[in-house]
Amino acid sequence: AQSVTQLGSHVSVSEGALVLLRCNYSSSVPPYLFWYVQYPNQGLQLLLKYTSAATLVKGINGFEAEFKKSETSFHLTKPSAHMSDAAEYFCAVSPGYSSASKIIFGSGTRLSIRP
């Protein structure tokens, strides 16, 4: 069965510091991997996705993630946090190419930014 584990339900960093949000996945087939962000009182929006091209994926707002097959990880990073990055972040895996493939979400990590 496919699954996603996000380590840390809450991460707090200082403004200007490195952001690192951890995600590990389990998939029996080559996965498609996503990071979504949810700002307060909004739906989710895509930050970036891995679809088996380059292993280092760049997304919006300066975020990037690296697919590491040997570690089954897809951690999200940003070199310098900004106050506007405060939100909840979800890692997700889609384990198949077909139109009936479901996306499986992790439980989310709430990112807080200290001034």
Place this chain on the structure above:
Amino acid sequence: DVKVTQSSRYLVKRTGEKVFLECVQDMDHENMFWYRQDPGLGLRLIYFSYDVKMKEKGDIPEGYSVSREKKERFSLILESASTNQTSMYLCASRMDRGPDTQYFGPGTRLTVL
């Protein structure tokens, strides 16, 4: 831009009522999804549809049903609302296949008294 709209942002219903949550997308997407979001549990899939009149159960379908009579509209139905169905409900659509991006609506916060 893709737009996914949900009929209500906030809804308050009483136990035992039949509740309809409507979702409409304007980009001719094949797939549509209903999730519920609860603190600490992330998003859990209730039902999804990969074509008109087609539906598949997700991880937590009990107490819910869905309807997709037209491609752009996907309805979630709570036949007899219960207090444990108080939650945030998110609708999403996707063009077609696994690697395609899901686009989400703003959510409906449902309270069942």
